[in-house]
Amino acid sequence: MALIVQKYGGSSVGSVERIQAVAARIVKTVQAGNEVVVVVSAMGKTTDGLVSLANQIARQPNRREMDMLLSTGEQVSIALLSMALLEIGQPAISLTGTQVGIVTEAAHTRARILEIQTERIERHLEAGKVVVVAGFQGISSFEDLEITTLGRGGSDTSAVAIAVALKASCCQIYTDVPGILTADPRLVPEAQLMSEITCDEMLELASLGAKVLHPRAVEIAKNYGMPLVVLSSWTDDPGTRVISPTPQPRPLTGLEITHPVDAVEFDTDQAKIALLRVPDRPGVAAQLFTEVGREKLDVDLIIQSIHEGNTNDIAFTVSQQASRQAEAVANAIAPVLRGNNSNLDAAEVNVQQQIAKVSIAGAGMIGRPGVAAQMFNSLAQAGINIQMISTSEVKVSCAIAAEECDRAIQALCETFEIATSPVQLRTAALDTTKIDNRQSPVRGVALDLNQAQLAVLQIPDRPGMAAKIFSLLAKQNISVDMIIQSQRCRFIDGLPTRDIACTVAQGDAEDARQVLTAAAAEFGWGEVVVEKAIAKVSIVGSEMVGAPGVAARMFAALAQQQINIQMIATSEIKISCVVPQEQGVIALQTIHAAFNPHSADV
Ligand code: ADP
């Protein structure tokens, strides 16, 4: 007899009829010989309605009271679903998070799960009941019994965590789409269903805006190797399997806060090419990377920083062997990028031959802002200057001087208590077949309209400044992505300064600005600027490594629509661009069409 955890989302239990249909589906699973634990969300848009009520009373509602309010939505749906099950003769019982014993951190509205008691659920299962558990909620401790919630969309996380705690054979997430598609079908009607996706790819997509799964649910599935499937509440189709590698053994206590970093990785064979003062207009990144791709050069990281005046800086890394050729391409294209504007100087090309990339790898890096900050701190304490940063949900990488690589590895292994040997990576060679044949290396595309750009200007150029900034943000629990330092120095009172920009959730932008502004005098940086009217569009695929043609194709697609790219940041398996907010949806559609990602799946 298998134990299956099923989770039904808001729209799946959005009406009495739908609750009855869900009950019938559950009974089918029981009749097939399974024990079933069900996790449900609040009905339909109930949670949105509750948030709106709170916002009518307070501009920033008290977080504890918010949890008290929001947790009521799920209490309604568990009771109704249990009644529906009982009504058709299926023994069932509903339990709140408190009754189960889902213990979380005390952080109201964004609590992480620490531990799940299993006795009460197991007792009811043994008595032949279906157990219906309220998703999205927990308690801070058995003494305080303070109700907490996990963050919007958190029922997915409850379901996977309960599956792990009960050692279930799988966790099924039932929702209003047939599974995980190559893009949000509401925005891209041509989006195609994938039969499977790796958990790293799904972690990236989820943290870049694909809200079909809560990123933390994927993180738990990856960490504990829990089989996870996303499928439709309305059909019997098989949906999408999220594939996890075999995990290292982990304790079930501190469930969502265990060891976020699995490995330290490095690549000592990198060189950095920077183009300073390229014009800020659509098509420039496309032109540059089309040329780079034509020379079949293996590009690893790419960043484009915020612009000062009407020019940008673009930097990328290649293998050292390729650096001369990359430099030649950059020198040849620099004057061309001016276009017809003879008032502009040609971009200045700057090459640094001996660069190393050190990375920490795991799951949930962006979701746990403290981890990146810890990495920057560890490097700063070793006196190592960070030249480029690449963030992603599964990895944070820093480009540093090659001669400092050994010290960096040692510092990072100590900081993150990594006992295994560091993994040496190679900048992958360009495999042109990946680009030229119909197989798309891009698995999915995502759009996030809820991000803001945060820029800290005129930061003194010395080791430790990124660590200061991101530690301050991490202390406020503010997650950041797309961290970009400007390539050129501006001299203020004779001292070199750089700007650092990143993206944060819009809801965090004002807090972030205040925290960093308050620290400006102490650390010597200048103004902190927030820009909210941005969209972040991203492509994700684990086969993108070593395929520079992919970046060029993404940038060219945006250029064709005359969409100006404000920021670029990459990791090994994703490329993200910040574009004007009003062009976000068209950017997503254009990129999806350019890659036709489904061809990877056939
Ligand atoms: P639930 O209430 O079941 O948790 P959500 O609304 O949280 O449902 O998530 C399902 C929605 O996610 C879909 O209706 C779809 O619009 C959206 N979505 C975004 N990106 C994707 C994607 N790549 N694949 C499938 N759905 C997606």
Ligand code: ASP
């Ligand atoms: N009801 C909660 C929300 O709307 C949790 C969830 O649906 O996953 O965010």
Ligand code: MG
């Ligand atoms: Mg959801």
